[in-house]
Amino acid sequence: MPSPRSLAELERRVAEERDRPAYGDDALISCDRLVRIFTADGVEVQALQGLDLLVTRGELMALVGASGSGKSTLLNILAGLDVPTAGAARVDGYDLLAMDAKARLSYRREVVGFVWQQTARNLLPYLTAAQNVVLPMQLAGRGGRRARRARAARAGELLTMLGVGHCHDRRPVQMSGGEQQRAAIAVALANNPSVILADEPTGELDSATAEQVFAAFRTANEELGTTVVVVTHDHAVADAVRRTVAIRDGRTASEVVRHTHVDEHGQESSVAREYATVDRAGRLQLPRDYTEALDIRARVLLELEPDHIQVWPDTPPEQPRP
Ligand SMILES: Nc1ncnc2c1ncn2[C@@H]1O[C@H](COP(=O)(O)OP(=O)(O)OP(=O)(O)O)[C@@H](O)[C@H]1O
Numbered sequence: 001m002p003s004p005r006s007l008a009e010l011e012r013r014v015a016e017e018r019d020r021p022a023y024g025d026d027a028l029i030s031c032d033r034l035v036r037i038f039t040a041d042g043v044e045v046q047a048l049q050g051l052d053l054l055v056t057r058g059e060l061m062a063l064v065g066a067s068g069s070g071k072s073t074l075l076n077i078l079a080g081l082d083v084p085t086a087g088a089a090r091v092d093g094y095d096l097l098a099m100d101a102k103a104r105l106s107y108r109r110e111v112v113g114f115v116w117q118q119t120a121r122n123l124l125p126y127l128t129a130a131q132n133v134v135l136p137m138q139l140a141g142r143g144g145r146r147a148r149r150a151r152a153a154r155a156g157e158l159l160t161m162l163g164v165g166h167c168h169d170r171r172p173v174q175m176s177g178g179e180q181q182r183a184a185i186a187v188a189l190a191n192n193p194s195v196i197l198a199d200e201p202t203g204e205l206d207s208a209t210a211e212q213v214f215a216a217f218r219t220a221n222e223e224l225g226t227t228v229v230v231v232t233h234d235h236a237v238a239d240a241v242r243r244t245v246a247i248r249d250g251r252t253a254s255e256v257v258r259h260t261h262v263d264e265h266g267q268e269s270s271v272a273r274e275y276a277t278v279d280r281a282g283r284l285q286l287p288r289d290y291t292e293a294l295d296i297r298a299r300v301l302l303e304l305e306p307d308h309i310q311v312w313p314d315t316p317p318e319q320p321r322p
Contacts, residue, residue, distance in 0.1 A: 024090065028194060028227050029055035029078065033280060034087035036073050036250075047073040049250035050087065052279045057194070060221040060228045062238045065247035071231045074247070075199050078229070080108045092194040109140045113188025113226075117200035119177050122184030129167045129175065129183040130155045136190040158186035161223060162216040178209035182216045189220055195227040196220065202234050210234060245277075252277045253285040286311070 024030025036048040047070045055061060065071050076082040077089060077096060089096040094107050116122055123132045133155035159165050164182045167175050175183065181201055188196050198217065202210035214237050220226045230237060238244045238256075245255045258272045278284050286296065294313045301312040 024054050026056075027054040028057040028059075028092055029053065029229070030088075030090050031074070031078075032088040034074070034077070034089055035085045036070070036077065036082070037085045047250055048077075048084065048087075050279065050281075051247070051251050052277070053245065053252055055195075055227060055229060057227055058221070058225050059243065060218060060241050061230070061243040061245065062241045063229065063231045063245050063247060064233070064238050065253075069247045070250040071247055072199055073250075075197050075229070075231055078195075079112055079114050079197050080104050109136065110191050111194050113185075113191070113193040113196040115181065115184045115188050115196065115198040115201045117203040119172070119180040119184070119204060122187065123172045123180060125172050128169050128171055129159055129164065129179075129186070130169065132172075132183060133158055133186045133190050136187060140191050154190070155186070158189055159183065162186050162219060163212070176209070177205050178212050181205065181213045185213075185216050185220060189224065189226065192224070193226065195229060198228070198230045200231055200233065202232065202237060207236060210236065214240060239272075248285060251279065251285065254287065 024032060031051055031053040034048050034051040034053075035046070038045045038047055049070075051070065051074065053074075063071050063074070073082070077084050078091060080096065080099070084097060087097075091107075092111050094103065094111060096107075099107060123129070124135070127135065130152070134151045137151045137154065156165070156168060159168055162182045162185055164175075164179050164186070167179050167183055172180050172183075184201075185196070188198075196217070201217075202213050205213060214230075217228050217230065218240075221228045230241070232238055239258075242259070243255060243257050246253050248254075254274060254276050256272050256274045258270050261269050261271045263269070276284050276287070286300075290296070296313045299314050301314060303310040303312070
């Protein structure tokens with residue numbers, strides 16, 4: 001029988017647990033132990049292996065990782081184009097595992113915008129830039145002449161804001177790759193989505209053009225408050241955002257957070273700090289170069305200190321630890 005004191009303690013703990021916000025409660029995007037298994041020719045591929053990710057409303061962040069680590073799989077799930085095998089994923093209140101066809105359609109039209117790497121995939125070739133931007137607004141619904149004028153005005157405003165107002169009446173073939181991508185961002189923004197997801201949006205562009213395209217994402221983020229998640233191999237893009245999350249083997253492995261430091265002379269510099277992520281089960285992925293440097297293989301020794309944890313390579317018992 002628990003003593004009255006420990007019962008009171010237990011009640012206090014239960015109340016604390018109950019009042020604590022659920023995981024990702026205040027995040028715009030929350031992925032909780034997300035799993036996606038593909039089966040091709042009888043072979044199972046675990047593209048996502050319990051991935052946790054939180055993205056705050058208004059963030060501009062990048063996802064990086066080796067080829068095959070699961071970035072596109074994650075983006076397709078967040079875009080509502082694919083459904084996870086297990087886990088939980090919510091975007092702006094939408095439960096991505098439980099949406100019916102109608103909810104999925106309105107989610108894809110109104111909550112997320114998408115920009116693909118291949119410029120040709122983003123714009124319809126027989127429509128002008130402005131017509132391309134108007135199209136998602138038309139598909140989302142409201143008719144009438146006033147609505148038509150409002151749609152045309154919004155298309156013009158978005159193109160101008162992203163620096164491609166001069167492409168208003170041009171078809172994609174009459175625009176450069178960078179102009180096409182900036183027009184594609186305007187298309188993605190047409191229905192004022194909560195988040196824009198972009199898969200290697202600068203992958204086909206030279207570095208100067210890539211910079212202009214990235215600046216357009218930043219403009220969307222700063223002027224409209226749109227959350228932006230960019231999958232990229234481009235270091236210039238990954239270094240330009242405040243938070244870069246690295247995915248390894250279908251899980252978030254580490255993240256780099258940058259902030260601006262102002263010294264006593266008013267001199268500004270960017271400070272980057274790399275964190276290893278700890279998942280909801282307490283698992284931590286050690287960076288491969290660290291494990292290789294100390295020849296860490298199957299297990300490590302852990303020691304809890306007042307303000308940190310020490311991780312030691314497993315050494316034979318007769319050998320003293322360093
Ligand atoms: N439709 C599918 N059927 C079977 N396997 C798939 C499918 N889509 C992805 N995969 C596999 O899932 C894993 C993750 O793929 P994904 O495309 O998400 O990686 P990625 O990080 O985006 O890679 P890249 O940078 O090359 O685009 C890979 O092993 C891939 O072969």
